[in-house]
Amino acid sequence: MSPSADPVALLSELVSFRTDCAGGDERALAARLAELLERRGPDEVTVADVPRADGKPGSYVYARFGRPRLLVNAHLDTVPPNADWSSDPFAPRIEGDRLYALGAADTKGAIAAILAALDDARPVDTGVLFSGDEEFSSVVMRAFVAGPHRAGLERAIVCEPTNLAVGVRHRGFTAFEVGVSGPGGHSSQADTLPAPIATLARVAVALDDWGRGARALGPPGFPGMCLNLARLDGGVAFNVIPAAGRLLVSLRPPPGADTAAVTAELEALVRAAAPEATFTRLRDNAPFATRDLSAFEPLLGAPARAPIDLGFWTEAAVLASSGVDAVVLGPGDITQAHAPDEWVSIAELSRARALFRGVFQARG
Numbered sequence: 605m606s607p608s609a610d611p612v613a614l615l616s617e618l619v620s621f622r623t624d625c626a627g628g629d630e631r632a633l634a635a636r637l638a639e640l641l642e643r644r645g646p647d648e649v650t651v652a653d654v655p656r657a658d659g660k661p662g663s664y665v666y667a668r669f670g671r672p673r674l675l676v677n678a679h680l681d682t683v684p685p686n687a688d689w690s691s692d693p694f695a696p697r698i699e700g701d702r703l704y705a706l707g708a709a710d711t712k713g714a715i716a717a718i719l720a721a722l723d724d725a726r727p728v729d730t731g732v733l734f735s736g737d738e739e740f741s742s743v744v745m746r747a748f749v750a751g752p753h754r755a756g757l758e759r760a761i762v763c764e765p766t767n768l769a770v771g772v773r774h775r776g777f778t779a780f781e782v783g784v785s786g787p788g789g790h791s792s793q794a795d796t797l798p799a800p801i802a803t804l805a806r807v808a809v810a811l812d813d814w815g816r817g818a819r820a821l822g823p824p825g826f827p828g829m830c831l832n833l834a835r836l837d838g839g840v841a842f843n844v845i846p847a848a849g850r851l852l853v854s855l856r857p858p859p860g861a862d863t864a865a866v867t868a869e870l871e872a873l874v875r876a877a878a879p880e881a882t883f884t885r886l887r888d889n890a891p892f893a894t895r896d897l898s899a900f901e902p903l904l905g906a907p908a909r910a911p912i913d914l915g916f917w918t919e920a921a922v923l924a925s926s927g928v929d930a931v932v933l934g935p936g937d938i939t940q941a942h943a944p945d946e947w948v949s950i951a952e953l954s955r956a957r958a959l960f961r962g963v964f965q966a967r968g
Contacts, residue, residue: 609723611953612703614640615716616696618680619705623736626684630663630736633680637715637734641667644722646732654737654747662737662744666753672731673756674903675928676963677745678714678763679738679919682707688944702947709936713948714763714956717935721960730964731757738919742889745919749926757928759899761963762920765936765948768955770900770907772931774914775826775856776863776891776921779834782807782874783882788847800849801838803878808833808851810877811870815855825913826858829866856917859893892921895929903963907933914938933959 621633631653638651646667653661662681685693685706693706703713715734722732731753737744748754764771784807786798815831822828831853838849853870857863871883894900894911901908908931916938920930935956936948 609720611713611716611720611957612698612950614719615703615705615708615713615948615953618712618715619696619707620694622694623681624684624706625681625737625740628681630681631661634663634665634734634736637680638665640719641665641722641732644719645726650753654744656737656741656743662740664733664735664744664748666748667732668753669727669731670729671756673729673758674727675731675733675757675760675923676718676763676960677733677735677760677919678711678718678934679736680712680715680734681736681739682710682712683739683942686942686944690945693946698950701950703950703953704945704947706946708940708946708948709765710941710946711763711765711934711936713936713953714934717953717956718763718960720957721964724957724961725964727964735919742919742922745922749922749928754926754928760920760923760928760930761903762918762923762930762932763934764914764916764918764932765938765941766912766914766933767937768907768933768935768952768959769910769912770897770904770931770933771914771918772894772897772911773826773859774892774917774921774932775830775858776861777854777856777887777889777917778863778867779852779854779887780867780870781884781886782851782853782878783848783884784878784880785848786845789845791843791845794845797845800846801836803881804836804838804849804851807874807877807881808836810873811853814870814873822858823860829858830856854887857891859891861891863888863890889917890921890925892918892924892930894931895924897931899929900931903966904931904933904959905962907959
């Protein structure tokens, strides 16, 4: 096996690129991945940038083999390194069967396995997408499904650390902020001036009551809406009436939930409790469920016959919302993702390579 075909060597290079959503450069890695993909004989390779709300672009690289009906996707960005790393998170460290580095499990290990598998088999009618901004706002994937490369796609394998099990359902993730303002003033006027914090407290109780009442809703395995009152703040001192306050709320609707309807219901609840409040949507990530798992069996074999539910959100939901049926699968364990001393099993990288080889051969 040549060094270029070795997933460990590939992963060791990939993790040396800093692509965390705080201080990384996605474009640099996307450009390098374009070179690596070009060597593996696609019909077309595209590198593109997508603007983000913070002014920093996200990037992706897309390789087309034939007229793609299948998409294989892994994200190239990572979270910022946790403060408790015992070594340089961007320098691969191998100990026994483990390769330690930021992104080793989430999800540069999957990228390395896919590239190595492309050395073994040239896929037919398949697209390979290495996309950025997954850990921040998913604007890259949303731009991809709104663009021309989405045409013709029927199914997708979205790589996340599942220990190579096939994930078929997960919750959505929605977040919003409620704001209340007033003139503010000296606390001796507290009996006559608006009290933003008190108003938001009443809103918070109403939302919490709603969340408690929804705990029996949802399909088996996904009870409740997981409504979380994440933050209530405002004010500057004990003797000052706050001029403004804000309440930060999140929830995780189960598969099958109509997130737009749920959010509209919660906004109406907020308006009823505080007509003067502002309501700002911050995140609207849909839940996910595979529509036709049997269609993935010729690609994935036995793992497709033992599906699992996932406890975390993935961009499979974005693809599914655009009409592309999807499953979630990749090397690594989710307990390693976002943690200090993140690692992936070298043996599992090898198994991932074999699995993706089978996927690419099945398309023939």
